Each structure stands twice: as C-alpha cells, then as structure tokens.
Amino acid sequence: MQDRPVLTASQINDELLWPVFELRRRHVLAFLPPFILVMAGAVAVTILIWQGLWITGLQRPAFWGFFIVNFVFWIGVSHAGTMISSILRLTQAEWKRPITRAAEVMTVFALVTSLIHPVIHAGRPWRIIYWLLPYDFTRGIWPDVRSPLVWDPVAITTYLTGSILFVFTALIPDFAIIRDQSTGMRRTIYGALAMGWRGTPRQWQLQGIFGILMSALILPVFVSVHSIVSWDFAASVVPAWHVTVYAPYFVIGAVHSGVSMVLTLMAFMRWIFKLENFIWEDHFDAVGRLLIFIATAWLFFFFLDFAFSFYTREEQEIAVMERRLLEWPFNAITIIMVMTSYVIPIPLWLNRKVRRNIALMFWTSILVNIGMWLERFFLIIPAIERKQELTFLWANYVPSLTESVIVLASFGMVAMLLIIFAKLVPLVPAWEQKEGQVFRSEVQIGEVTVPAIVRESEEPRAW
Amino acid sequence: MANQSVLGLYENADTAAEGARNLRAAGFTSDDYEVMTGNPYPEGAFGEHVKKNKLFRFSLFGGFIGFITAFLFVFATQTAFPLVTGGKPILAIPASMIIMYEFTLLVAMIFTVIGVIFESRLPRPGGAGPLYDARITLGYIGLLVTVDQERIGNAQQALQSGGAEEVINEPA
Numbered sequence: 001m002q003d004r005p006v007l008t009a010s011q012i013n014d015e016l017l018w019p020v021f022e023l024r025r026r027h028v029l030a031f032l033p034p035f036i037l038v039m040a041g042a043v044a045v046t047i048l049i050w051q052g053l054w055i056t057g058l059q060r061p062a063f064w065g066f067f068i069v070n071f072v073f074w075i076g077v078s079h080a081g082t083m084i085s086s087i088l089r090l091t092q093a094e095w096k097r098p099i100t101r102a103a104e105v106m107t108v109f110a111l112v113t114s115l116i117h118p119v120i121h122a123g124r125p126w127r128i129i130y131w132l133l134p135y136d137f138t139r140g141i142w143p144d145v146r147s148p149l150v151w152d153p154v155a156i157t158t159y160l161t162g163s164i165l166f167v168f169t170a171l172i173p174d175f176a177i178i179r180d181q182s183t184g185m186r187r188t189i190y191g192a193l194a195m196g197w198r199g200t201p202r203q204w205q206l207q208g209i210f211g212i213l214m215s216a217l218i219l220p221v222f223v224s225v226h227s228i229v230s231w232d233f234a235a236s237v238v239p240a241w242h243v244t245v246y247a248p249y250f251v252i253g254a255v256h257s258g259v260s261m262v263l264t265l266m267a268f269m270r271w272i273f274k275l276e277n278f279i280w281e282d283h284f285d286a287v288g289r290l291l292i293f294i295a296t297a298w299l300f301f302f303f304l305d306f307a308f309s310f311y312t313r314e315e316q317e318i319a320v321m322e323r324r325l326l327e328w329p330f331n332a333i334t335i336i337m338v339m340t341s342y343v344i345p346i347p348l349w350l351n352r353k354v355r356r357n358i359a360l361m362f363w364t365s366i367l368v369n370i371g372m373w374l375e376r377f378f379l380i381i382p383a384i385e386r387k388q389e390l391t392f393l394w395a396n397y398v399p400s401l402t403e404s405v406i407v408l409a410s411f412g413m414v415a416m417l418l419i420i421f422a423k424l425v426p427l428v429p430a431w432e433q434k435e436g437q438v439f440r441s442e443v444q445i446g447e448v449t450v451p452a453i454v455r456e457s458e459e460p461r462a463w
Numbered sequence: 464m465a466n467q468s469v470l471g472l473y474e475n476a477d478t479a480a481e482g483a484r485n486l487r488a489a490g491f492t493s494d495d496y497e498v499m500t501g502n503p504y505p506e507g508a509f510g511e512h513v514k515k516n517k518l519f520r521f522s523l524f525g526g527f528i529g530f531i532t533a534f535l536f537v538f539a540t541q542t543a544f545p546l547v548t549g550g551k552p553i554l555a556i557p558a559s560m561i562i563m564y565e566f567t568l569l570v571a572m573i574f575t576v577i578g579v580i581f582e583s584r585l586p587r588p589g590g591a592g593p594l595y596d597a598r599i600t601l602g603y604i605g606l607l608v609t610v611d612q613e614r615i616g617n618a619q620q621a622l623q624s625g626g627a628e629e630v631i632n633e634p635a
Contacts, residue, residue, distance in 0.1 A: 008602060142540035147548075154561075162569065169580075206583050209518055434501060
C-alpha cells in the first residue's frame with residue numbers, strides 16, 4: 001500500500017464532511033441526471049399502473065420480463081457491498097477503511113431499488129398487501145412457507161434489515177462528529193442520532209467487536225439471499241432453470257456485478273466528492289486483483305450451467321441452450337455478455353498499470369455491469385419464452401418503452417439515493433480514517449507500543 | 464459527599480497519557496477517570512481498564528429467540544391450513560429450515576445492535592453530558608475525572624501538570 005497522506009483530525013473532518021455542510025455545484029450537477037431518470041421512471045410507473053400490464057411486453061408464456069431481470073440484477077449488486085465490507089472487516093484488511101460504508105450503503109439502496117420491481121411487476125401494487133400479510137385470519141389462510149416466493153421476501157428482508165442496522169450502528173461516531181460541528185436544528189437532529197456518543201474506550205471497543213460480529217452474522221445471509229433468489233427459478237420445472245448449479249452460479253454472478261459496482265462507486269465518489277486523499281490507486285489495484293479471481297470463478301459456473309444441461313440430454317433443456325447460443329437476439333446477447341464480463345476486462349486487469357488507472361477501471365467496471373445485466377436476461381428470458389408444445393403459447397418477449405424507462409430509472413434511483421445519503425453523512429467513515437492515521441507507523445502510543453500497519457512492497461509487481 | 468467532575472483536554476495522545484499517569488500517581492484509579500476520544504486508540508493507551516462486555520450473549524440469545532419464533536411460525540401456519548401442494552408433506556423440514564435459518568440470523572443481528580447500544584450505555588439522557596467538549600471530535604483527548612469534592616483539587620492539579628491544554632470544571 002502506498003503511504004497514506006498525513007492528515008489531522010480536523011483536516012479529515014473538513015475533507016469528508018464538506019458535502020454535509022455545503023452545497024457545491026458538482027454535488028448539484030451529479031444529482032440532476034439521476035433525478036431526471038427517476039422522474040422519468042415515476043411517469044412510466046404511473047402510466048403502467050393507469051393503463052395496466054398490457055402496455056408491457058409481457059405475454060403468455062413470458063410473464064417474467066425486464067422487471068424480474070432488473071430485480072435479480074439489483075439483488076446481485078446489493079450482495080457485493082456487504083460481502084466486500086464484511087470480508088475486509090473479518091480479515092482486518094487495512095484498505096477497507098474508505099470502502100466499507102459506501103459498499104454497505106450501496107447494498108441498502110440496491111436492495112430497496114430491487115424490491116420496487118416485484119411491486120411494479122404485480123401491475124396492481126396495492127394488492128401486494130394481500131400477499132405480504134397473512135391473507136385472511138378468519139379463514140386461517142397463511143403464506144405457504146414451502147414456496148420459494150415466501151423464502152425470497154424473508155431472505156431479502158433479513159438482508160435489508162441487517163444491512164441497515166450495520167450501516168446505522170457504524171454511523172453513530174460520525175453522527176457525533178457532525179453534532180459537534182453543527183449548530184441549531186442540525187445539531188439537535190444529529191445529537192439525537194448520536195444518542196449521546198462520547199467516544200469512550202468501551203464504546204470504541206464495542207464498535208470494533210460489532211464490526212466483526214455483524215460481518216460474521218451477515219455473511220451467511222449474503223450467501224443465502226442470492227441462493228434463495230436463484231431457487232425462485234431452480235425450484236420451478238422450467239427447463240434450464242431447474243438446475244442445482246443455479247445457487248452458486250447466481251451468488252458468484254452477484255459478487256462479480258456487485259464488486260464491479262463497488263469499483264464504479266469508488267471512482268464516482270473520488271471524482272464527485274474529491275476523495276483523492278482517501279481513495280487511492282492502491283484500492284483500485286486491490287479490487288481489480290480480486291475481480292480477476294471472481295470473474296474467472298463466474299466463467300467456470302457459466303460453462304458448468306451448459307454442462308449440466310447438455311449432460312441431461314433432455315430435448316427441452318438442449319432446446320433452451322440452443323436458443324441461448326444460436327437464435328437471434330440471444331446469440332448476440334451471449335457474445336456481448338461474455339465479451340464485456342470477461343474477455344475484455346480480464347486481460348486489461350491483468351496489467352498492473354491498468355488496475356491503477358482509475359478511468360480505465362471505471363469504464364471496465366461499467367462494461368462488466370452491462371454484461372452482468374445481460375446475463376440475467378440471458379438466464380431468464382429464453383427459458384420462459386421457449387416454444388411450448390401448444391402453438392397458441394408461442395410468443396417472443398419484446399420489452400416495451402415503459403419497461404426500458406423503468407430499468408434506466410432504477411440506475412438513476414440508486415445513484416440519486418447515494419448522492420442524497422452523501423449530503424447527510426460522509427460516505428467515507430471519518431472515525432475510521434482517523435484511526436488509520438493513528439496506526440500509520442510503528443509508534444509508541446501512550447503507554448503501549450503498537451505495530452504499524454503492514455504495508456505491501458513498493459517494488460513493481462510482475463503482474 | 465457529592466461527586467464532582469473535571470475535564471482535562473489534551474492535544475495529543477502522548478500528553479493525554481502523561482495526564483493519566485499523573486492521575487494514577489496522585490492516587491486516582493482507572494475507575495475514577497474516563498477517556499473520551501474522537502477515534503479508537505489501542506486498549507490501555509491511557510492506562511484505562513475496559514470492563515468485559517456481554518455482547519456475544521445478546522447475539523446468542525437473539526439467535527435462539529429467532530429460531531424458536533421461526534419454528535413456531537412455520538409449523539403453526541402449516542398445520543393451521545393443511546393444504547397439500549405438489550405432493551409435498553405439510554411439515555416439510557428442508558423448506559422450513561430456510562425460514563428458520565433466516566429468522567435466526569435476523570433476530571441475532573437485531574439483538575447484536577441492541578447489545579451494542581445497551582453495552583455502550585447509549586442512549587444517554589441529556590446527550591453527551593455537560594463536560595463533553597466538541598473539540599474531542601477534532602482530535603483532542605478528554606480525561607474526565609469524577610471524584611468527591613475533596614479530591615477535585617488534586618485531580619485538577621494532576622490534569623494540569625500532565626500538559627492539559629484546558630481544564631474545565633463542571634458547571635455549578
């Protein structure tokens with residue numbers, strides 16, 4: 001790791017908290033495009049509810065379209081946030097400091113965004129209430145816990161609740177910083193949120209234990225959530241969905257898209273919030289190396305999915321695979337997906353100079369996410385719209401403009417929520433940065449000698 | 464005799480440790496003073512003794528409550544409306560395990576957060592307290608001594624001789 005800049009506590013506060021206290025032009029400029037997208041999405045949703053689902057491309061037998069594709073995509077993205085944060089906390093990696101909060105917050109906003117999709121997909125969102133709550137107490141009808149459609153909301157709600165609690169508890173010391181720097185109403189609000197935090201050794205000790213304990217608790221949830229989302233498909237009898245490899249395949253795909261999104265977010269934060277002193281080339285380098293492994297694991301499962309289908313030698317399974325690989329437009333989608341998710345980024349990431357080039361890392365992470373969105377489309381649509389034995393069930397799913405606008409708006413929504421969040425609290429934990437400054441070298445601190453953080457060699461690497 | 468507090472504010476860790484040493488030399492124990500910092504320091508940096516916490520018990524208890532709740536929910540709902548679907552048994556263990564797994568972890572996480580807040584002695588009524596100083600989050604280190612009125616003068620002296628930038632007395 002390169003030497004971190006020496007900053008005082010006051011400088012760290014100034015550099016990390018300016019978005020909370022000031023409204024600069026770059027903040028407004030960053031907010032406007034996603035806001036416009038969200039407004040367009042709101043109009044599209046209103047039209048959809050007013051007109052009904054007939055204006056979408058959904059038709060028999062393809063009743064799962066863009067909304068479900070996007071739902072699975074955002075659930076996937078949400079995964080890497082808490083995963084990367086938890087793994088870094090558990091391994092006590094020094095480079096976690098600027099990344100953890102943004103990654104955890106991205107998890108929350110991606111989950112919220114994903115949860116909107118099934119509601120829109122229902123066509124009559126107000127009727128969701130009958131599905132969410134026990135249907136009818138008087139007749140004793142309860143949700144069927146044997147159904148994946150009940151496992152799914154239970155798992156996602158657990159993950160969302162855990163992620164919100166994770167973010168909130170780690171925010172308490174930063175609420176106290178803002179409280180101490182504020183006056184008036186802001187001081188009252190942040191004072192209430194800080195709950196009287198004073199930074200005693202016991203409070204800091206508990207923060208440290210909490211980070212590790214919560215990471216250990218949320219990691220199994222992370223693995224279970226996308227496995228359960230995959231069982232929405234795998235527990236059905238639709239050919240090519242009904243495979244045992246779906247759970248790990250979905251999880252690794254989620255990690256691939258999510259870690260790439262963390263990379264996009266890191267570059268975005270560095271540019272918009274001027275975080276050059278906190279997010280360095282080293283961080284991009286480290287995430288890039290991690291992505292090489294993740295992408296290769298994803299490719300393995302991609303081939304394994306084909307192997308599982310071909311091994312069955314079942315006509316219907318092979319028909320879906322044939323459709324995915326050979327029929328327009330899925331053949332083009334498959335090629336674009338493999339190119340953008342693996343073939344283009346991996347050779348680039350193998351080069352250390354590329355991994356330390358923030359602009360290139362940003363654009364390759366965008367490429368991966370295009371590919372991983374297409375992967376969800378590739379997995380869901382060809383299987384559900386395959387030609388049935390009865391000709392009246394033959395149909396191709398062609399997404400409508402309304403659906404496309406809602407998909408684009410979902411990207412705007414996550415970006416907009418992140419920018420609003422950054423206006424309220426620092427995206428990089430100020431207290432963790434200050435802690436990093438304390439540990440920056442081998443020093444005698446008070447009455448104990450603490451080891452310096454382990455810094456990686458400055459020698460150029462072979463790869 | 465009523466207790467009184469005095470806060471010594473130090474610009475850096477070394478002077479704060481010196482202040483803490485002086486306090487102990489003057490006969491105060493680590494239970495008589497409380498350290499307040501804007502970021503974590505290694506345990507014992509100021510000679511303080513942090514008592515053991517019971518956070519793990521909260522998580523364990525939460526997990527147990529979650530598991531029992533899920534167990535009752537899953538089996539009670541299925542037997543309340545015994546509808547056979549797809550030839551699956553009414554009380555299907557593998558399917559029910561998923562709900563129980565998620566509930567166990569959900570309640571364990573909720574109880575962990577409750578545990579952190581409770582064990583951190585939060586929320587504090589009246590905020591951070593009358594002697595808390597906003598400079599603490601700007602990098603200053605506070606040593607808050609709470610002793611009976613007779614010894615408060617000694618405490619002030621010990622804090623001052625340690626290099627405190629400011630010594631603040633509790634408002635009357």
